[in-house]
Amino acid sequence: MDEDYDVIVLGTGLTECILSGLLSVEGKKVLHIDRQDHYGGESASLNLTQLYAKFKPSKKPDPKLGRDRDWCVDLIPKFLMSKGELTNILVHTDVTRYIEFKQIFGSYVYRSGRIAKVPANEIEAIKSSLMGIFEKRRMKRFLEFMASYKEEDIQTHQGLDLDQNTMDDVFYKFGLETGTKDFIGHSMALYSNDDYLTKPARESFDRIMLYLQSVARYGRSPYIYPLYGLGELPQGFARLSAIYGGTYMLDTPIDEILYDEAGKFTGVKSGNGVARAPIVIGDPTYFPEKVNKTGQKVIRAMCILDHPIPAAPDVDSLQIIIPQSQVDRKNDIYIAFVGSSHNVCAKGYYLAIVSTIIETDRPHIELEPAMKLLGSTVDVLMGISELYEPKSDGTNDNVFISKSYDASSHFETTTDDVKDIYFRVTGQPLVLKKREPIEEEDR
Amino acid sequence: MSSRKKTLLKVIILGDSGVGKTSLMQQFVNNKFSHQYKATIGADFLTKEMLIEDKNVTIQLWDTAGQERFQSLGVAFYRGADCCVLVYDVTNSKSFENLSSWKDEFLIQANVKNPDNFPFVILGNKIDLEENKRAITTKKALSLCESLGNIPYFETSAKENVNIEVAFDIVARNALQQELENDAEFNEDYSDAINIHINGEQSGCAC
Numbered sequence: 001m002d003e004d005y006d007v008i009v010l011g012t013g014l015t016e017c018i019l020s021g022l023l024s025v026e027g028k029k030v031l032h033i034d035r036q037d038h039y040g041g042e043s044a045s046l047n048l049t050q051l052y053a054k055f056k057p058s059k060k061p062d063p064k065l066g067r068d069r070d071w072c073v074d075l076i077p078k079f080l081m082s083k084g085e086l087t088n089i090l091v092h093t094d095v096t097r098y099i100e101f102k103q104i105f106g107s108y109v110y111r112s113g114r115i116a117k118v119p120a121n122e123i124e125a126i127k128s129s130l131m132g133i134f135e136k137r138r139m140k141r142f143l144e145f146m147a148s149y150k151e152e153d154i155q156t157h158q159g160l161d162l163d164q165n166t167m168d169d170v171f172y173k174f175g176l177e178t179g180t181k182d183f184i185g186h187s188m189a190l191y192s193n194d195d196y197l198t199k200p201a202r203e204s205f206d207r208i209m210l211y212l213q214s215v216a217r218y219g220r221s222p223y224i225y226p227l228y229g230l231g232e233l234p235q236g237f238a239r240l241s242a243i244y245g246g247t248y249m250l251d252t253p254i255d256e257i258l259y260d261e262a263g264k265f266t267g268v269k270s271g272n273g274v275a276r277a278p279i280v281i282g283d284p285t286y287f288p289e290k291v292n293k294t295g296q297k298v299i300r301a302m303c304i305l306d307h308p309i310p311a312a313p314d315v316d317s318l319q320i321i322i323p324q325s326q327v328d329r330k331n332d333i334y335i336a337f338v339g340s341s342h343n344v345c346a347k348g349y350y351l352a353i354v355s356t357i358i359e360t361d362r363p364h365i366e367l368e369p370a371m372k373l374l375g376s377t378v379d380v381l382m383g384i385s386e387l388y389e390p391k392s393d394g395t396n397d398n399v400f401i402s403k404s405y406d407a408s409s410h411f412e413t414t415t416d417d418v419k420d421i422y423f424r425v426t427g428q429p430l431v432l433k434k435r436e437p438i439e440e441e442d443r
Numbered sequence: 444m445s446s447r448k449k450t451l452l453k454v455i456i457l458g459d460s461g462v463g464k465t466s467l468m469q470q471f472v473n474n475k476f477s478h479q480y481k482a483t484i485g486a487d488f489l490t491k492e493m494l495i496e497d498k499n500v501t502i503q504l505w506d507t508a509g510q511e512r513f514q515s516l517g518v519a520f521y522r523g524a525d526c527c528v529l530v531y532d533v534t535n536s537k538s539f540e541n542l543s544s545w546k547d548e549f550l551i552q553a554n555v556k557n558p559d560n561f562p563f564v565i566l567g568n569k570i571d572l573e574e575n576k577r578a579i580t581t582k583k584a585l586s587l588c589e590s591l592g593n594i595p596y597f598e599t600s601a602k603e604n605v606n607i608e609v610a611f612d613i614v615a616r617n618a619l620q621q622e623l624e625n626d627a628e629f630n631e632d633y634s635d636a637i638n639i640h641i642n643g644e645q646s647g648c649a650c
Contacts (some may be wrong), residue, residue, distance in 0.1 A: 039517040069518070069554035087639055097487075098519065100636040218637060227636065228522065235519040242508035243487050246516035 001249065001273035005031040007425070008268055008275055010254060010282030013041030014230075014411075015402040017237035018418050019281055019425070021093060024244035025435065031275050032241060033268070037251040039238055039285055042385075043233070043405055045072035045231030045344070051302070055381035062379070065304070066346035073302055073344065073385075074231030075334035076405040077353035078414075079223035079319060081105055083214040086233075087224070092432040095236040102342055104223035105315045107215075110322040111179065114310050115373065118187045118321075120215035135177055142174040142184075146208060160201070162322035167204040168197040184208065186323040190409060191326060192332040192357065210412075223319060223410070227343045254286060266399040279425060280282040281400045284388035291401060293390040296384050298355055298407045299363040303371075304378040305350040309337055311373060316341045317408060320373065327369045331357040334409045335370050346438075349378070357407050358384065393424055400425050449501040453523050453617040457545045458530035460512045460539040463568040465600035467530065468504045471611050476602050502615050514548075521553035525625075526562045527616035533567045533598065536578040543591060556625065556649055562617035563594045571600040599621050 003244045006028040009020045016032070017039070024030045038044060042310040046054065048061040048071045065071070080086050080101070090096050108115040111130060119125040127141045150156045160170055167189075185191050189207040196204050214222030226232045242248055249270075257280070267276035284291040312318060320335040327333065339350035354370040364382060371377075390401035403417050422430045456464045469475045472489040488505045505524075510516045527549050533536040555561045565588050567579065581598065588596040595617075597610035623644060 034633055039519075067554065082639070091640060096639055101639055155499075224637065224639065228519070232519050234577075235517040238517065239508055239510070239520070242510045245509075249509045249513040250515040252513070430623070 001031075001270065001275050003031075003275060005029045005247075005275060005277040006279070007031075008033070008277040008280045010268070010280060011041040011402075012039045012234050012238060012250070013283050013405075014043045014237070015403065015421070016041065016281060016412055017234035017241070018089060019421060020246055021095070021237040021240035021244075022418075022422065022430070023425075024241040024246040025093070027178075027244075030241055030246040031249070031272070032238065032246055033249045033252045033254065033275075035253045037394075038426070039250070040075070041234070042285070043074075043076045043230060045074050045236060046230035047071050047073075051381060053185045055302070055383055062168060065349065065378070067150045070346040071344065072231055073351060074230045074336075074353060075300075076230065077300065077334065077338065077355055078405070078409060078411055079225055080231065081210055081214045081222050081410050081412065082217040082224045083210060083222075084410060084412055085419075086411040089415065089418075089432060090233075090236075092434055093237070093240055094435040095233075095240050098236040098239055099232045100227045101224045102227060102317075103218050104221045104225050104317045104319060104338070106312065106318040107187060107221040107223065108312065108318055108320045109183045110320060110326055111183070112204060112326070115309075115320055118183060119220075120188075122211060130183060131177075131180060135180055135398045138175050138367065139180060142240070143212075145174070146205075146212060151203075162202040162205050163200050165201050166198050167201040170201045170204075173195075182323045182325055183393045186332055187321045188212070190321075192407060193330055221319070225317065225342055226330070228342045229342075257286075259397065262396050274342045279398045279400065280423065281402070281421060283402050284390070284404055286334040287390075287399060289403050290391055290397075290399060292391050294387045294389050294404075296407070297358040297363075297377055298387060299358050299367065300353060300355040300383055300385070301364070301367055301371075302383075303352040303354065303374055304345070304380070305352055305374060305376070306348060306378055307338070307375065308350060309335075309352070309373060310375045320370070321409070322369055327432060329356075329366070330359055331407070333367065333370045334407070335373065336409065355407055394421075395424065450498060450619065452500055452622055453505065454502055454526045454528060454614055454618055455505045455507075455521065455524045455549075456525045456528045456530060457507065457549060459532075459535070460509070460542050462530045462532040462535065462538050463501045463601045464530050465506055467568060467599065468506060468606065469606055470601045471607050472504065474604070476604075481544065488504075495612075495614075495615050495619050496611065498619065500615060500619055502611070502618065512572065516552070518554075520550050520615055521549060524549075524555075525621045526564065527553070527615050528564050528566060528614055529594075530566045530568055531579070532569045533579050533584075534569055534572050534576040539567075539579045539584070539587070542587065546591060559592070560624075562614075562621050563591070564610065564614050564617065565591075565594050565596045567596070567598045568650065570598045570605060571603045602603060 007030050009016050009032040012034040020032050043321045048068045051073050052061050096250045096305050116130050119128040143340050148156050188211040189204045211222050252270050258267045260266050265280045317338045322333040324332050333356040335354050337352045340347045352366050352374050387404040389403045394400040400421050419430045468489050472491045483638040490503045529542050550558045597606045599606045
């Protein structure tokens with residue numbers, strides 16, 4: 001530990017591990033420390049003992065749930081968009097060689113007390129129970145517009161200017177009903193509230209496009225998910241970093257963060273050891289005095305089930321979005337549902353993680369509409385997370401802090417944060433290159 | 444057995460830093476030895492095709508990538524191993540004393556179905572060094588291997604390629620047997636894992 005490094009990284013959450021991996025591949029000498037004895041920080045997947053110790057310390061897990069390590073319960077419920085940026089980073093860095101992925105079977109949206117599959121192409125739109133016969137035609141025209149749109153060919157713009165017109169204008173142009181707007185905006189563009197309607201349509205357009213392309217890739221849903229849970233992701237990137245010389249120290253408390261007179265970062269102290277580096281990257285928990293609360297709090301309820309979702313009995317994994325307007329809220333409620341076919345729990349069990357941004361002082365009541373969809377539960381473990389963001393961009397003190405993992409259902413905001421930190425640390429935009437084979441390693 | 448997975452055997456090599464884990468892999472797979480000690484940079488996993496009892500198998504040797512130095516190997520590293528090779532340096536008694544901790548650590552992390560029957564192989568490496576440097580006698584090593592459950596034991600030199608082939612032959616045989624037993628037990632499982640490299644490889648596809 002008593003050495004000089006180019007970068008010290010604190011916390012082994014996904015954001016930190018991706019950065020560690022990318023910087024090590026570029027030849028930076030990285031020291032990566034976590035105070036906990038396992039990888040993943042706030043984005044870890046926990047086994048049963050770890051899970052109960054964190055959320056229900058007074059209770060021991062029921063022995064009938066089987067072996068401790070058959071369980072990998074995600075602390076942050078998210079899925080990967082199969083054409084999203086995280087997939088792109090995984091492929092370019094070859095971290096895919098350590099992790100196997102499976103599709104998430106379906107993407108569903110809640111409407112009037114029931115759930116229905118989100119139509120992802122013209123054919124599904126025609127079959128969907130979400131729309132009446134005339135609305136289906138309008139939806140089909142909208143999807144055709146999306147599919148044929150070319151930036152350079154003004155003919156395909158159908159008179160719309162994505163930078164001038166709002167998304168509401170676009171919906172109006174195709175005559176779409178409120179309910180249809182709802183599932184396009186919330187379950188395809190994946191906005192958790194309605195603010196997007198009055199903003200220029202460009203971002204919504206891009207998000208819907210990402211959704212459609214992601215579905216087109218494997219067919220069932222836009223989502224993929226790693227076998228053994230999301231905790232595999234930080235570990236894969238940590239291995240990448242280690243292979244390129246990164247030093248890993250888990251279970252290592254940070255006793256002091258060292259600064260010079262000007263307040264610039266110089267190193268960290270742990271026990272009798274001091275490690276020095278000009279730059280530190282870390283998650284908010286390592287720098288409580290350098291982060292602000294965003295004001296948002298997320299409630300996440302990890303529900304252990306011994307049956308699939310009653311309304312979709314043949315589906316081993318899915319996402320359900322409950323749009324805010326359906327349940328008289330400001331923010332959507334998400335359900336991420338996976339089971340033993342994704343190796344995250346013992347055979348015969350399933351995990352449903354329900355999450356939303358808290359709006360009242362009785363947050364567990366806010367989850368009611370989702371809990372009703374789940375049916376009976378074996379146990380429910382709940383946690384509330386305050387979301388933090390750094391006070392400054394790190395240029396003054398060379399302390400580069402990641403944001404808390406937000407309530408969104410995918411990783412696009414996480415990879416935005418990775419790219420943003422990468423730019424601030426290196427002064428260069430992140431350009432993904434194919435990982436060069438080193439020595440004689442063989443696929 | 445799913446056709447996608449053919450017979451790929453995952454073998455992980457554990458032991459203290461500096462006992463020669465990477466050198467053993469390199470000698471076995473590439474017939475190479477480097478005098479330079481670098482705390483394992485660049486090695487990921489090495490693969491070698493072998494013929495075991497008329498069966499073609501691919502043995503995939505996973506390097507610790509230096510993450511063992513501060514006991515920071517994550518649970519993902521251990522997953523799905525078919526055999527675990529424990530290595531110590533015959534001139535370093537500390538590395539010998541740590542063997543049983545490495546075995547315990549493996550069994551805790553890897554979540555194997557039958558811990559009592561899981562195949563280990565122990566290697567005492569660096570027998571090329573002068574006799575007077577030797578800290579652990581063969582007798583002492585054999586007695587430990589017996590007490591840990593009759594684990595096969597070989598004394599090796601990665602530098603001079605002594606006993607490497609014969610040791611890894613046993614590793615591969617035991618790994619194959621483990622894989623077959625596991626498959627028999629879980630033949631109802633099918634893996635429809637996806638290949639996320641499809642499309643992604645076609646560079647310039649701006650769809």
